[in-house]
Amino acid sequence: MTRLYLIRHGQTKWNIESRAQGSKNVELTEEGRNQAVLLAKSMKKYRIDAIYSSDLDRAYETAKILGKTMNLEVKKIDGLREMSFGEWEGLTNEEIQRSYLKDYTVWRNEPHKAIIPGGEKLLEVQKRGLKAIYDIVKENENKNIVVVSHGVIIKSIILGLMDIDLSYFYKIRQDNTCMNVIEYKSYGPVLVTLNNTCHLENMK
Template sequence: MTKIYLVRHGETTWNADARAQGSKDVALSERGRLQAQLLAKRMKNYHIDHIFSSDLIRAYETASIIAGGFQSEVNQIHGFREMSFGEWEGLTNDEIKQNYDTHFKIWRSQPHKAQIPGGEMLLDVQKRGLQALHQLVNQYEGQSILIVSHGTALKAILLGLLDIDLSYFYKIRQDNTCINLVEFRDYGPVVVTLNDTAHTENILY
């Protein structure tokens, strides 16, 4: 049985400001590094054979902090990077609402149909994410793999593994440094854990 730990990166300053990050390379905040350190301490209780991340710095930095506990290297994979939000990147939710009201309403009500100016479609994010994931599952059959990715990308991947339509995108929550455990068994993928953030419960907000 192959185990996949799908993890969201730690908090960035843009997360705290509710800014759309997408393909922008935003580093972890001090709080985000603390979250990653707590996650790394927790992950020492598990057996991990390989660690991968998106090619964006916030995911790679999170994965590198975890990898330090395993004395392992982190390999970056483009397929796990966050959805490109095009012209929205760097803007707060309020700024997006003000300047892109029609597109924003579609994104919030029918995310699978949203065409963000200059950005990706949610389906395209899901396709590249699932392709990258299945390549690793096939390559490292029977092993345990940790992948650090992003909120939107992870939700799209999880919905795909569950055969749930992307229209249910907002039915899943992915907090910073959450753990999602997926076991690939003989009859297919099984989501064992979803949005587990027990390691960050004692951080003061």
């Protein structure tokens, strides 16, 4: 059986400031690195065969911390990078609402219909994310795979794998370094764990 561990990157400064990160390269905070270390320790009990990551630094650094603990190299896949938010990138939620209220309202209420100036559509993100996952799973049949990526694309991937419409995008939550586990059965993928952050319970 193939098992996929789909993980969001650790905390960044822009996460704290509620800024749209998207395709911008933003480093982990010290807390973000600590989150990744705790995740790595909690995953020592699993037999992991391969690690893949988005090519953006915050995901790649998180993946490298896992790889160091598991003694595995990290393979970068640009198809796993976060959704591009175009003109919104670097802006806080308040700034986006102030300057792009109409577009922001659609994004928050009907994300699958949103057209962000200069950015990607959610369906486009889902398509490239699913393609990356399908390729990875095909290459690693009957193995345990870690994939480190980003909140928006992970949510879109999970919805796609579960055959759930993208309109339910905001029904899923993805915290920093959360772990989602998907098992591939004979009848298709099964979501076993969603947004697991038990490894962070003892953080002060």
